[in-house]
Amino acid sequence: MSDDIYQHYRPEEQPFIDKVFGWIDQVDLTFAPYTTVFLTPREKMIVEQLVASRDEISVIFRGGYEGAERKQACIYPQYYEPNDEDFTIVLFNIKYPEKFGHLTHGRILGTFISTGIERERIGDIITDGTNWHAIVDASISDYLKTQVTKIANVGVQLEELSFEDILISEEQWEVKHVISSSLRLDTLLSKVYNFSRQRAKNSVSQGDVKVNFVPMERPDVEIGINDIISLRKFGRFWINDIEGMTKKDNYRLNVNVLLK
Template sequence: MAHSIDPAPKAVRGFVPARSDEERYLMRHIEDLARTAESRGIPRYSAFLSDREQDLARAALNRAAVPENVYHFEGGWPGAERRLLCLEPEGSWPDSPLCCVRLTCRVQAGAALPAHKDYLGSLMGLELRREALGDIVLPSDAPGTAYVFALEPAAQLICQELLQAGRVEVTTRLLPLEELPEFPQAERTLQTATVSSLRLDAVLAAMLHCSRSMAAELITVGRVEINHLPVESIHAPVYEGDVFTVRGKGRFGLTALPGKSRKDRAIIEFFQY
């Protein structure tokens, strides 16, 4: 295992601006929510945001000088990827629209259970907007059960209209958040490698266990994103906390840059989602 003999100072990636009209609209909307919450002293909540949209929301709040103690992100469970922005000024009464619906399959023993895509397809078949839906959690210790996080109107519609997921009949129950079980956390294997430099082609080659030339080709043909932004420069620097999406290969998180090895190579720690 690599051994750090030269701890490196922690580096962070700077603000990345909106890249489309839709993202600019989202940032303006977030600023409007923040102004309303501050001026009227009442809570305000966004729809569900992806991790990229959460980054944009933070940038909008920073631009509007909103104190960090008046907002947080909430997805219903500790490992949530899709989350609401909750703006709750001091002294206000929280009124979150976040709900959870438990789906229970009615299927004979041994029959195939719905997968995540089956649940999502059935929910979208109700003509729900994607931003009205949060995570869909399928606990490994409860086969045939799914937990759908949704905004309150969407949760009510699911309880009234959803009869099956894929080809399997389901029953629904609106579940108070305080009754949620503790979901088993997905096990992610942390990997360690050493690289000659902290530039994208070298780090990507280590993550994919391929040559730097192959990593460079993936980058230059546009198959690589850092933090959901396309990048085509093999020389792009990487930072602790970056998320790398490689189309056709998967998604990777760079968790730490512990320093240098005895051979003066940079140490990286990462995992694959």
């Protein structure tokens, strides 16, 4: 594999790039489709780019509903016609006593992961404000049903549903046009949420910031297109596009921001 590929990505993304090429080679050798675990938007972008570099191989993505953040990829030979059965996705309704319990995204995700399953086996967790649905890999669905009976001391039951019955998320997103002097994490936090860089640095050092759902301790890390940035009590955002540079060499960014 040419080292030229790696120079277009971050050093820490090299293991994932190698994994993707392994998936592509498997499809090429076996003439059969390969379905991945759930990918972050950044990982999805990398898969799209690497698949596009190979002839006779294609890819499609599914996350259970339109606008899903985390999606599985089906990589397949071009002569193959992929369908919904190629994706291993299950939808759960989380049944709980609404009058006596309170659930949150973090509590649900934390409980699922505490059973020992990998984060990449869990897709989106969505709510309409009262009810909660979780999308998971089919390979862990039976295990979760038996293991998850409480979330934060609230008794729950996982009920499998048809995707025709999936909730409409209450989340609302706004497109912002942001001018930023750099793509550093602390700079972007200060620009998107309109507070000082020092406050942004403090948020990072306090453990309040995640990049692609992973806690980030470096305020100087450079953020790329489709990286999801989460700030506790503020929400999430990601760079949808770098539209160019201003006359003063600042970045002109198109940013998707979750409204709170």
